[in-house]
């Protein structure tokens with residue numbers, strides 16, 4: 001249980017949803033390195049995430065997305081490198097990672113001091129799971145379990161919410177519902193969000209800004225100024241084409257396969 | 271077998287099961303009847319094996335005279351103490367080895383070495399060390415119990431899903447709270463499995479340990495009965511040993527059902 005050398009900052013009151021201009025960013029990473037043995041995974045990486053900003057992170061498999069996220073979560077020692085993150089942060093992993101021997105609300109309340117049942121219940125209500133708060137995790141469906149994991153992150157009132165492919169194992173319909181849920185929770189609580197995903201459409205639909213991680217650093221960046229909810233239109237298509245280009249995907253081929261329905265269209269119920 | 275046969279099976283499953291259960295009693299009862307007939311006709315001398323009816327009568331007699339309850343209590347206390355001590359030591363060692371690399375290096379090689387010793391072969395040594403009263407019996411049981419508890423708990427601790435540990439750490443758990451909330455509950459199923467092995471081993475060793483100059487206990491009853499060729503008493507004691515093992519096992523199962531209520535296998539039943 002190595003103590004992380006990560007620098008954390010105690011936040012100002014978590015009130016305004018719009019980050020004041022010029023305020024200190026929620027996340028600040030400078031010249032960050034991470035090496036496993038001889039393999040350098042992250043190399044002179046710079047990253048800023050503003051307060052309340054929703055950032056999506058794309059990158060090929062093995063490009064170091066999870067490594068970066070674990071660093072920001074304090075799960076991977078940053079050494080004495082220049083990494084600043086808020087103290088209040090929470091992670092949702094690809095799998096729900098609920099402790100099977102604790103019922104749902106105790107999972108949500110994990111590690112919180114004091115009488116926290118009502119807080120857990122409030123968080124579970126927000127994700128629409130208050131009726132299952134006494135259930136065992138093994139009895140939840142995949143989508144429900146992931147919602148419980150979201151509640152467990154939310155209940156900590158994070159200023160930085162780290163999502164590592166949280167929808168990857170869900171079916172397309174559930175995923176669309178989860179997108180809507182995440183957006184509404186983000187609007188209500190206004191944490192900075194870093195969403196790691198493989199799904200370009202998902203990234204464009206949700207984020208204020210999409211980053212591409214490549215060769216150990218942020219190789220490309222797209223700001224998404226489309227109004228939410230985002231329908232797949234001309235602006236959307238242009239951004240997708242650019243991002244796929246950054247990811248080294250043959251765009252013409254990708255478009256063709258999309259036309260034959262290999263990739264799901266994304267629309268958001270409000 | 272045709273496909274029709276295989277698919278019909280689940281539909282009649284409950285019926286098959288009950289009929290099956292009834293059928294399963296036929297051969298043991300038949301054996302008892304043959305045994306009784308053999309004994310009555312003198313085919314099986316009572317010196318060799320007492321008749322079931324004689325065993326039942328002896329059982330009843332020993333029960334009302336208090337001979338059986340008092341000796342059973344002595345044996346029971348022996349297993350209980352030996353088991354408790356063995357489980358305590360085994361758990362302590364497993365926790366030491368499971369929770370730290372240093373502990374593993376210190377404890378594991380030692381335990382792995384000692385584990386290869388056949389426990390029962392140690393009884394002469396234990397008698398030399400501890401005399402012939404209660405101590406060698408208890409230490410022998412305790413010694414045997416240490417290993418199943420240690421091996422299962424140690425494995426259980428090490429097999430706790432690292433992703434759960436990572437998640438718990440991300441929510442601020444560390445040190446003792448991490449062990450209490452994640453590691454120990456995660457290792458509990460393995461521990462209980464170890465406990466079941468431990469109970470079986472404890473009773474096995476009890477049987478042998480009680481042959482060491484016992485003044486009371488089931489083993490004492492058996493030794494006495496042997497000297498007087500009372501096969502009826504011997505059979506009664508054997509049945510008690512069996513019941514002891516059965517009871518211990520169902521006790522752990524009951525604990526499992528309560529403590530592991532969260533497991534999918536229990537949730538579905």
Ligand SMILES: Nc1ncnc2c1ncn2[C@@H]1O[C@H](COP(=O)(O)OP(=O)(O)OP(=O)(O)O)[C@@H](O)[C@H]1O
Pocket residue numbers: 036041059060061062063064065066067068
């Ligand atoms: N603990 C570790 N020890 C050694 N190598 C590691 C370790 N963790 C990650 N790596 C390596 O670092 C690289 C980046 O891993 P990481 O998990 O960050 O990739 P990723 O971008 O999240 O990939 P994916 O999209 O498949 O999840 C990989 O090559 C991986 O093998």
Ligand SMILES: [Mg+2]
Pocket residue numbers: 065066067
């Ligand atoms: Mg990853």
